[in-house]
Amino acid sequence: MTAPAPVRTATATAAVTGIGIAAPGGVGTETWWSAVLRGHRAIGPVTRFDASGYPAVLAGEVTGFEDAAHVPSKLLPQTDRVTRLALAAAAEAITDADIDPAALPEYGMGVVTANGAGGFEFGQRELQELWSKGSRYVGAFQSFAWFYAANSGQISIRHGLRGPSGVVVSEQAGGLDAMAQARRQLRKGGRAVLTGGFDATVCPWGFTAHLAAGGLSTRRDPAGAYLPFSADASGHVVGEGGALLVAEDGDAAHARGARVLGTVEGCAATFDPAPGRG
Incomplete structure (x- = not known):
């Protein structure tokens, strides 16, 4: 019999x-x-579609x-803009950390991302094909490119991150919640987690969804459209993109x-008050 490998005790610090x-x-x-x-x-008139x-x-x-x-060119037909932005940030974060996932234990590094909308632009395009031309014109990649888990999945495949991974869907609090989940994985013995949040809904379908929620600012002046924590606030402005961090067990990071x-x-996150609360 072979004795089981000892469980590495992780620090509480990420x-x-x-x-x-x-x-x-x-x-x-x-x-x-x-x-x-x-x-x-960074707020300005929409250029990605005609929003007039x-x-x-x-x-x-x-x-x-x-x-x-x-x-990579092979990923372009099967990814939404949000996933392409996330892939770019993932590559930068891993390079910035000077960490080689392949040099870690096979399940030593995972990825936890936050995403609230999935691949909206990709989904809109495929639905347009469905309703205007028929089901034969809907691509096979629609089966996963629209999904909110696509970012974590594509990043995992691209960099060989086979450790504990997941997706957090909690809108504005998503990025903080993803970091909290990453820290939990480190405390369970993980070596490293790539974590953060990305969204991209600057498309007609995305704007329609945001407008239906009733919280979108309709001001035309970029200087006054988004004023968080101000008595003159008039709502939020749609944004795209995000950031990713490499979080490592403190002892492991210092050792290398x-x-x-x-x-x-520690981590904590809050959310908007219920509608009508001011």
């Missing part, structure tokens, strides 16, 4: 060792942070993103000499 960003304001952490320091306003007939005409778009520069950008000692 060390953040890598960051990847694809968001309004910039693709790549340095570009995005430079825009923040400049006070760059919609009550809301502004969005936070990720500009300057070349799909083919970040995503990783650059630790910060630590997560």
